[in-house]
Amino acid sequence: MSTSTSTTTSTIVEAKVIVSSPGRNYVTLKITTSDGVTGIGDATLNGRELSVASYLEDHVCPLLIGKDPAAIERIWQYLYKGAYWRRGPVTMTAIAAVDVALWDIKGKVAGLPVYQLLGGAAREGVTVYGHASGNDIPQLLDDVAKFRDRGFRAVRAQAAVPGVAKVYGMRKGDGNTYEPADGELPSEECWDTGKYLDWVPRKMAAVRERFGYDFHLLHDVHHRLTPIEAAHLGKSLEPFRMFWIEDPTPAEDQEAFRLIRQHTTTPLAVGEIFNSIWDCQHLITERLIDYIRTSVSHAGGISHLRKIFSLAELYGIRSGSHGAGDLSPVSFAAALHVDLSVQNFGMQEYMEHLPPYQEVFTTSWTFEDGLMHPGDAPGIGVEFDEEAAARFPYERKYLPVNTLADGSVHDW
Ligand code: GCO
Ligand code: MG
Numbered sequence: 001m002s003t004s005t006s007t008t009t010s011t012i013v014e015a016k017v018i019v020s021s022p023g024r025n026y027v028t029l030k031i032t033t034s035d036g037v038t039g040i041g042d043a044t045l046n047g048r049e050l051s052v053a054s055y056l057e058d059h060v061c062p063l064l065i066g067k068d069p070a071a072i073e074r075i076w077q078y079l080y081k082g083a084y085w086r087r088g089p090v091t092m093t094a095i096a097a098v099d100v101a102l103w104d105i106k107g108k109v110a111g112l113p114v115y116q117l118l119g120g121a122a123r124e125g126v127t128v129y130g131h132a133s134g135n136d137i138p139q140l141l142d143d144v145a146k147f148r149d150r151g152f153r154a155v156r157a158q159a160a161v162p163g164v165a166k167v168y169g170m171r172k173g174d175g176n177t178y179e180p181a182d183g184e185l186p187s188e189e190c191w192d193t194g195k196y197l198d199w200v201p202r203k204m205a206a207v208r209e210r211f212g213y214d215f216h217l218l219h220d221v222h223h224r225l226t227p228i229e230a231a232h233l234g235k236s237l238e239p240f241r242m243f244w245i246e247d248p249t250p251a252e253d254q255e256a257f258r259l260i261r262q263h264t265t266t267p268l269a270v271g272e273i274f275n276s277i278w279d280c281q282h283l284i285t286e287r288l289i290d291y292i293r294t295s296v297s298h299a300g301g302i303s304h305l306r307k308i309f310s311l312a313e314l315y316g317i318r319s320g321s322h323g324a325g326d327l328s329p330v331s332f333a334a335a336l337h338v339d340l341s342v343q344n345f346g347m348q349e350y351m352e353h354l355p356p357y358q359e360v361f362t363t364s365w366t367f368e369d370g371l372m373h374p375g376d377a378p379g380i381g382v383e384f385d386e387e388a389a390a391r392f393p394y395e396r397k398y399l400p401v402n403t404l405a406d407g408s409v410h411d412w
Contacts, residue, residue: 010035010109012069015061015098017043017053020389022361023354024181025049025397026328028384029056029097031105033069039104040384041097042297042331045089046181047399055094059083064098070109072102076303092275092300099301100334100380107379114302114334114380118341125371126339128323128350129154129218129243133170136160137206144207153370154216154243154347159203163195166400168222168412181326186398191410193229200233204240216243216347218269223250223411224402227259234264243347244269244291244320250411254280257288269293272322276300277308284312291320291346297331298322302338309342318346325351329361333382336365336374348372360388 014032019025027043043052060079067075079095080086107114115121130147132155134140140159147155158169166189168180200219207217219242225233230248237245244267249256251270260268269291274280275298283289292312296305309319319342321335332353339345350372353361362383364375375381402412 010037010069012064012067015056015064017056017061018384018386018389019049019053019394020360020392021395022359022389022392023357024326025394026360027053027056027097028328028330028389029101030384030386031064031069031098031101033105035109037069037105037108039069039101039108039379040330040382041099041101041104041301042328042334043093043097044297044326044328044331045093046326047397048090049394051090052093052097055090056097060094060098069102069105072099072106072303075099075102076301080300087276087278089273089275089298092304093298096297096299096301096304096331099303100296100330103302103334104379111378113337113374113376113378115337115340115374118302118306118337121340122343123340123345125368125373126336126345126348127153127216127370128348128367128372129156129216131156131158131169131351133158134160135170137203140203141206141210144211148211148215151368151370152215154218156218156220156349157203157207158220159199161192161196161199164192165190169220181397181399183398184396186401189400189402189412191224191402191404193225196224197229197233197236201236201240204237204242208240213241217241218243218246218347220246221248223247225249227256230260231263234260234266234268237266238264242266246270246293247272251279251283254282254288257283258286261288267291269320271320272298272324274299276304277311280308281311284308284315284317287315287317289317291318293320293322293349295322295327295331296334296338297327302334305338306342309338309344313342313344316344318344319348320346321348323349323351325353329353329357329363330380330382330384333363333365333374333380336372337380340374356392360385360392
């Protein structure tokens, strides 16, 4: 049976997976049509890159050949329902890469940037937050000052916890950003909740005391607290009017957020490791959170992310897309198109990519006065140089593993 659902005669003739490491590992899917139009999608899953590459190469790419590239929703459903085995980070990252590559193609064929196809700009620009960190309070304050001097209207503040050797979110050396994925095997960190809970309010007090309240202040808890500990943290941070605390507790148990909610007015954000609308159904429909942080690349692409944000809009919940450096420039640009076009945009994370990513990805986004714009190039607005990518072979890297002092494994 024909799968053509549009009047075009164009078909997909090639789907190629390129794994490269320009600054860090990225998996890129390149789809080519019979008209010679190409589109790219990001299939990077930090620390598990080759699983998605294999899922695409061995199981998805053969299915795409001969299909109509314009039929994005049908292809999405074909890959989701048609696999029988649904959801999960590997499957949904692979589907996301196909989805974004097809939106890129659709934009190029139409001669329009993707945000125009999504309904056009609902705002002038996308507010982004930068990542400030420090080994102590003075260092953190210097770093916050740098972001504010560059025009950022929102800053995430992470700092070393006295008495805890290594903590999530800290930079190495003088780099633009930190890179947690490291080493041929995972490094280990040792966590102490008590020390952290005492420390965070002191740190935020210092930030507000020095810089005041005319910018947004954010913090990532990175899934480390129990619900009641997270409630305690939220309450202790209320005087500093946080824009959000992120991932206060592991979110497999959506119901756990009800307890946090009952105790604090500090806004809650969650979702960077979610893969589908089902992972956040109750969080949204029962208004247990304020910001949904699902990403283009890990939650099924532009098509599925739009459904999540539309559901959230009904309940007054705003978007807060994940934008760490392990999401390639392709999915970061795709996020900007979504952010610009949805009504319930809240905030976009912007963790700048590590050089020499520019040798492989040419971007057309802009940053001015704290706002970003995806640019007006047709499609997603990112060009991928396959020859340059070949100069940066894949390097196996793992995210760290977290333990407690007694050696038991804790959430990282
Ligand atoms: C964030 C995230 C990241 C993740 C990373 C894992 O808020 O930016 O927590 O730093 O740890 O994306 O791959
Ligand atoms: Mg996070």
